[in-house]
Amino acid sequence: MADHKHSANQNSGHAFVRTENAPLLPPPATEAGITGWLWQNIFASMADFSSAGASLRSACVAALTVFLLYFGFAQIYTLLDFGVFSAVWSDPDQLKREACWTVDQGGGLPSGWHAACWPFIYAKHKFIMYGAYPSEELWRVNLSVLLGIVGLAYVLIERLPRRREVGAMMLTLYPLLCFILLTGGNLAIPFGSIGMWLIIGLAVISLGRLAKRGFLGPTLSEFHALIGLTGWAFVIYNAVRGLGAVDFGLEPIDTRDWGGLLITLVVAVTGIVVSLPLGIILALGRRSEMPAARLICTVFIEFWRGVPLITVLFMASVMLPLFLPEGVNFDNLLRALIGVMLFSAAYMAEVIRGGLQAIDKGQYEGAQAMGLSYWQTMRLIILPQALTHVIPGIVNTFIGLFKDTTLVSIVGIFDLLGAGQSAIADAAWSTPVQATTMYLYIAIIFFVFCFCMSRYSIYMENKLSKSRQH
């Protein structure tokens, strides 16, 4: 090695010129390893003492860091201590409330104990999940939810074939199926009338076909599409009615017996399923060139967006019976659903309008140049793009709606929060921690749902913004 160096020196003729690479030094401590990570993520922000102002800032950041660290961990510890470490987990002797009583109250827990009483949640679990839904019929709820999860997962996983069709099923057949499963179907609709309307519908469709071929003269042939659509609407509407009227041998279950998470999901899902088509129509109406349609849609949207949901629910529960003809009345749940649907349709319309506005003008012009009609343009060109564009917005609206369903508890519907509150009222479990335990549990349920959805929304947002970049 010495020889080699020597010869190199000779080659250049200068002793101070390096002839080989300097040895690779490890990266500075501030750039690599745990220290580097800590430096970059924590200490770099409080290590600038180059001037008086910078020093002050660094000191403030350091103080804030320490405070937040302490505060954050203190809060997390309090939560964990309440929910896990000090909590009562089991009630082997069926003591009910006495299992969560402190010495002062006559129980066995140390004085000053304040933590979750989970046996209370076990005991009430069925109630806050399903309400008073009969225990032997719970499989119907579970099946509906399971189908929903499977269908949703199928639609969300990319690369699976026919996702669009499955999605369409989820928006059409699935709600119908759930309706039959949950209520028991078997509506009192005479089959005679359904059959009659079905036949009329089929006849109208055939009429449309004939008109299309031109057998019915030029005037009617112009309308063949309209006639055909009317016929199909008849057929589908009555097929749905017919399905609802079939006796599947399911025990009918009144919506008054529904409750808990079931209601929360029903309200939120119905809200979203209905508000989507309604929102599309409203958004198109608001951007329409027809002044009357635009005005009506704008007023509708701004009205519902301008008032709090709680007043809408009050209106639905107190005023709706006054608006309807004598004798016609819906049950409480359906009334709240109507309020929620109108309310969320307005919000959905604004989200979709945002998507429509983001579509390049060239798309409209291109479609017009191709000779597409308004509805064709919307259906084939604009809406598919606009809707994909606003998926994150739709999911966020859904999250908002999901959280807002708690308000139905104020108008006397036992949703998750309402059922929880009604469970709190049970004197058999009355302890000072009863309410806190229940609220914590409900908060966890909501958090899990909303957090997962917001993750999905963020994922879609990133994906869309990436796809828009090229």
Add this chain to the structure above:
Amino acid sequence: MSNNLVIGIGALVVGGVVGYFAGAGNEKIVEVEKVVEVEKQQTATLDSVKSKGFVQCGVSQGLPGFSNSDDTGKWTGIDVDVCRAVAAAVFGDSSKVKFTPLSAKQRFTALASGEIDVLSRNTTWTMTRDTQLGLNFAGVNYYDGQGMMVPKSLGAKSAMELDGANICTNTGTTTELNITDFFRSNGMKFNLVAFEKADEVVAAYDAGRCDVYTTDRSGLAAQRTKLTNPDDHMVLPEIISKEPLGPVVRQGDDQWFNIVRWSLRAMINAEEMGITSANAKSKVNDNNPAIKRLLGSEGNFGAELGLSNDWALNILSQVGNYGESYETHVGPNTPLKLDRGVNELWSKGGILYAAPIR
């Protein structure tokens, strides 16, 4: 995606959604069509109840002892028993009744719109309600009055000592008026904190937000069971209002009104005659003609109501008499621990006095 498929799916969406909700409303609408038809004739409610096969009864959203549902959705309480009695009278089966929990705000609209057939929701009988709201009170099943509960540690023995108190209550109909009148007429100051639902009132009172919790005395007894330490609180002797609570029906249907009224009276009369759910069947052939008339072995009283003659027998054997109902739900052996007080029979010093069946 092909054009046709889009049309198909679009039509399916629209059809599905329309159908879904049309379907959801349909059941009711069909029933309602029937109701509307028969309402043209005079005997509306009984026929519609019979044709749908159950009595729809409006109850509270949860008031232990009066109307409260357990985890399985089973409703219990003295208000609920009135509904069961009506169902037993009409169908001979006290289980043919469905319950609609209603808030104070919703209850009269629900009754007026025909959503419920009878309202049995600790509702106070007042003149305005008779004259202005189109309601008929079918009787009184509990004589109540607004009272006040305070912590024992406060050391107050009378409501007259409560000058300057903080008072919690829930927005009812007359609760706030009564308490305001009481304090004003006695020249005392107070501060009122009015919640929407009773559960929050209890929680706030329990947390020490208020010195006083005021509502109907029966409600105080019921809500007291939800306090952390019920024994640390006492109900003050003052009763600041008269609250006769009873079942309500719509005006303009005398037959239904009579059915509800006499179902309640049958329960009270039965207690007076010593007929209980245990001995009702064996008393059918009792020597006492009054008992025979009540239980349908003499006379034609049920048929005149539009019911079968064993209507009262069904009530008593399935629901029991008034005293039994009281003891099971609100009496001294229940968490509510309410003494009979004025709700005792007239013959035992109370004011319960039911017109005779003759």
Add this chain to the structure above:
Amino acid sequence: MSFSAFFYDKRLRSVLFQALLVLSIAFGFFWLIENTVSNLSEQGKSVGFSFLSQTAGFQISSTLGTWLMQYEVGRSTYLDVYFIGIINTFVVAVLGILAAAFLGFSIGIMRLSNNLVIRGFATLYVEMLRNIPLLLQLFFWYFAVLRSLPSRREQTELFSSVAGINITGLYLPAPIAQSGFMIVILVFIMAIIGAVMLSKWATKRQYKTGRTFPAFWAGLGLILGTPLVAFLALGSPLDWSFPEFKDTGPLLRRGFQSGTGMVIVPELIAVWLALSLYTAAFIAEIVRAGILAVAKGQTEASYSLGLRPGITLRLIVIPQALRVIIPPLTSQFLNLTKNSSLAVAIAYPELVSIFAGTALNQVGKEIEMIAMMMTVYLTFSLLTAAFMNWFNARVKLVER
């Protein structure tokens, strides 16, 4: 003209369609109104607003609304109750907006910090608060506030007996205006106008001559200084009523004495906390997105011009970020205002609670009262929408 040509005339078709739409909507309304009228007459109810002049017979917990409207049972009318509701809604909305904006901006900037602890805390805050229903949080804060305060016969003194807090509320000194105080207020308003004019003049001069003028400090001095001078010159025409606390005497008479000082009820504190903490989480996300939306080149260009970081933030980043931030921010403010209606659950006497709650239960005029209540919220949101349009128009002009 053949029928089909008639049918395919675009303008005619659109007129036809609109006429149909308007007709069907009109018919729908007619149907609803007819039903309502017949239902109301069936129930023997009349429609009208005469109930507004009836006196209200119930007590309302003392708040800014009752104080401003001089509420007195047996004298005040239902119209007063309506205004008390509006004032109290307004109070909680304004307080909530101020706190939520401050907290939201702080958390939003914290989310962009390069300090992991600060960033992590902010993220945790946003995710926790955003994903739990507001109503649940409201209950949590109300009972947390109640549990953490001393009982009615005790107090935690703040600033040595000037103010105090216990479970019945936060007691502060109440200002009592003497004659002449109106002049001070007038001077104050004039000072604000003067400050605005001064800042306009300063901007103009800077454009013309390039010389800067410390308009902010001068304006601040003007706004604070002149009223103070006027106040002192008039001989301090303002009295204070201090809250009085007694811990002797009969048990019931102990505690803060009513009629002294000013009280902020715990319900207001809880609603305010819940609303501002919840909305702050949303505002934080808006602020973060707004700052991220400003291209990095802007900051770099500003640095290369030699501007210091503070000035860069103030003159380059924030104005551009605000353009993105303000529209969603206003809608969050509006949401907060609408969400204040949830206070009905915890007895804060705002519009929904006392007017559509207590008063509605007394009078039973559902249609009129719910319509009146909705009008208030609609006015709030229309005003906000008007502001938004004005702002968007202004921002558009700046854009090149």
